[in-house]
Amino acid sequence: MSILAYIVMGIGVAFMLLGVIGIFKPGKDFYYRILVACKIDTVGLLTLGIGLAIYHGISFFTGKMFLIVIMILVLNPFVAHIVARSASRSGYDSIGDSTDVDESAGEK
């Protein structure tokens, strides 16, 4: 049983490591990054949680952990949606556009 748990957890970790490649791939814009990173991150966390649940069997720990996994499943895509929506509404859309927020007014 624990071998199966380790395999499932390894799949989750592999997903997260692939997400690192996603957020550092050169030549891609912000929307590519947030799509890859948040999708793969949520899937990885879900898989890791299932692996831990198999590892611990039916117990107090597993019940609480499923609560956490459900919350992450609801909240993580929501935060990614809000961030991407904020970027889209500000008109940040061009590839290779390294415009940061112009803070010449903010220099003190």
Added chain:
Amino acid sequence: MGGFLAELLLLVFLVLCALYIVFSRKIYRVIIFFAVFSLITSVIYLFLGAPDVAMAEAGISAFTTIFFIVCLEKYYSRGKDGRNEATAPVPKVPLRVLLPAILFVSGLFALFILYAPTGYPYTGLRDQYLRMFMRDVGGENAVTAIYLGYRVYDTLFEALLLVTAVVAVLHLSWYSEAAVPDGRHSELEDSRMAKFTMRIVCPMILLFGMYLVLNGHISAGGGFLGGLAFALILICRFFVVGIFDLPIKKALKLEEIVFVFIVILPIFAIFTGVVYHFWGNSVLFQTIYLIAMNALVGLKVAFGFFVLFYRYVAVERLPEEDDTEDVKEAG
């Protein structure tokens, strides 16, 4: 060993974040990095074995981020004149002035580490507290036993501090009745996704806050964190439907009434010993006392943070230009 290495890595992160915060010249980057700093700090507290402090850090970091960002927004929305006035050059301290001071402080620190006492003198106090708190105050969580039993004066004083802070914000914030009716709306009100998510999340937060308050004496958490969770619901409500139809004046009144009860309950239960004379040192009474005090502290923190958030974030209007000048001249 693994835990030690993890702590070391996180501490290195902490130092790097602190350096970035100090040396960065852009305010919003400082705010974002401060959020990361709080995250890492709370995990370090957890590794060092203080889950109560870690939870408090995590809850407060959410509120500090909100207050910082609202402060930044108010600063930028003052108009061009106000913005230009604020750009005074910061005097740069040359390194050769700072270097002796840094060397002196690090030398003192090294001496302190080298000659630190290797152990604490044994006075028996530690064993006595650990042996007696179950009998004296009751409950499983020694932290709760201390802050509601041995050190209840500290709790009263902290509650008084929160009341003072709320009253100060109420009287110093620029708030006029005429500008209130619509207040400041969030930009998520037309988002169906936000409504759906909050519909799931808000009952969870309410349930978890009640769990924290009612289990404060046997697990980590307690009144303060339960109150923070209750206040988070109102912020989530602000995202989707606004909080302008809630009775703010009643919340303020309720906070003061709850503070009076927080003072009265320990007077009867602990200071005068009235209850002890009638019922003796029973576990049932102790449990009731701890749960009641936790619930009162939670209600008080919830109302206090709600009033702070409402006044400071939701409805405060900046004064007109003339008023600003008056305030500056008067100050």
Added chain:
Amino acid sequence: MYVIFAIMLGLLVPYCIRVAVGPSVWDRLLGVNLISSKIIIIIILYSSLNDLPFLLDFAIFYALSGFIGTIFIALFFSDRDTKKGLGDRK
């Protein structure tokens, strides 16, 4: 299990780099979001390794309260013309 714990700690490094060098403010927010979800996993693994199930309360509290700051920062930068400076709404 220790290996997974170490990998999760090591994953904080690229995310912190993304927060530090990210060309725009939304890249930084993406990094903060990833860091907070990693930290929840670190807490779960820590409590699983040391057999301390009461630490999961902390993870629940973190999952419920950590997103609010990120959303506020994102709403602050939403609807703003970034070319002209922070003060001007579109």
